[in-house]
Amino acid sequence: AILASQSVTLPIVVFLMVTLTAQIAAGAIASEKENKTLETLLTLPVKRTTIVASKIGGTAVMGLIAALTYTFGMRSYIGSSFGGSNVSLGDLGIRITPQGILLFGVVVFLTVAFALSLAMLLAIFSEDVQSANTVVSSVILPLAFPSFILMYTDLSSLPKAAAYALLSDPFTHPIVAYQWMLAGEYARIAWSIGYLSAAALALLYLTARAFSGEKILTAKMGWGRRRR
Template identity: 65%
Template sequence: MSDFLVLAKKEVKNLMRDKKLIFGLIIVPLIVYPALGKMMQFGFESATKETHVAIVNFDDGKYGELLIRALNVTPSVSVTLIEADSMDEALKKALEENQNVLVVIPHNFSESIEENKVATLQIYGVFKGIGSGMKESVSEGRINAVINVLSEEIAKLKVQELGAKNPDAILHPIRVESRSYLLGRIVNVPPTVVSQVLASQAYGLPLIVFLMVMITSQMSAGAVASEKENKTLETLLTLPVKRTTIVASKITGTAVMGMIAALAYMIGLKQYMAGFGTETGVSLSELGLSITPFGTLLFGVVVFLTIAFSLSLAMLLAVFAEDVQSANTIVSSVILPLAFPSFILMFVDLNALPAVGKYLLLSSPFAHPIVDYRYLIAKDYTALGMSILYLTVVAGATLYVTARVFASEKILTARISWGRKRKPE
């Protein structure tokens, strides 16, 4: 076996022994991210599964009974009638019986409707603790929807009694149909729903990319710094092996880990994003934003090149560190400013930025996975290819500089003083 393969195998084994590394590269993307997506999906499904409604009826007329019958036939709504003499007693009973919402029908409800007055209902969300409040919010929305339908039907009857032939034209003289024009095609989905689906993608991805970059960078820097700290790097450099072979083996070892990380993060990301769309009921495929196998392959290359850049940059920065702790400090000081601008993409559309701001943001390699994911779902493979070309140049240049530094004596002599004063000679 050649010296290169022996050293590369050694590098991979050393990295694989680090339990924190394995957790960051495999456990987090393959288990934590899918679990987060499933938890979000489970939370919304639990909130929308069934609404438990308690009703206390203080009204003696027909419209109170009509409202109760309307709620009884509503899908995903279970109605419980509560007998109470006061509001406080009704609320306590609703809480004891694990109801989500209490609907209070006042004593003058039917009388107000019959006298053409506005009848007022009271709806109380019953919170059992300090949680997300999603279930109570969904329950209120369902009740309001039923009340709105019932209110409209009563209004139609009253308008008909006045002699109108088309009550709908009087109650709703203007009708709005909301659609979206997305990527050159008309989608029968309101813009607000499309925005919610796209926003769900925009908020999660920058956090995933940030964690991916930080974990792989700390991993690479720690591997180099630990060898310097333990003096094993000096021993390695004294072996009858070319410096270029040593550098190539280290870069290959970290590249192998980068490929593992890219694959793990792609699988985890796919599972994580599957949790979105449940809340709106509209998936990416329904918007014509499906992901093809070819696009997935291209995006995998983007992730790999981003990781390769962060690994090589971290290795280069670790040369100036004296130990693992200082290496992590140096890496954080450089990587954080480079990665932080990508969070702008959580709130701003890249195309809405001025040309200078757009290209300044794209100069950071860490912004490309976020932007390229949008190209991926839009099937803009030309833009993906341009991004891959840019990342290839940047990652290649960083790897070249790192190799040159490792091939020189700077790998043993380079230091950052961090403000320490030199002792007088």
């Protein structure tokens, strides 16, 4: 019951964490474009990369706090659904080390950074907050949905092609990293960190390049809006 509750809770937490932080990041950029305050921000004597990093860093901290809140809440709810067993992971012979917790935290942070970079990049081409929310939902939600497959199956039981396809999705890595943390397979978590770092840095570079030009002030695309 304990292991089942963990497999149910974590995908839901990851899904909520990713969607929440992405909506916050996209809304922040779209709101500044809509209210014409982005022009003033970009004229300040601050590097554009610093602006991007600051927005991502601040929202990532909020995302981590939200993730912890959702984790404790969902664990309490799921635990009561399974009868509130007093058995702990330690009773099952599973030991979580500080090293494992640290590595898992890095995976979660990089996943949030990837989602934020993608959301900010998409929000650049939105005219307002409503359009930004529409495009972020239409792009990020399909990327997050495959993580729910891991609620019903183990990665090692899938064919290699299917397993690699799931691992190519950055949003599945917090779930498999948690499983690897329980199993003490820290080398696999390190590989996950390397993959997420490359994906997050690539999106950060693209987002910074988009902010470095002046087209960010005029880039518009009416996502989900009807034009008269």
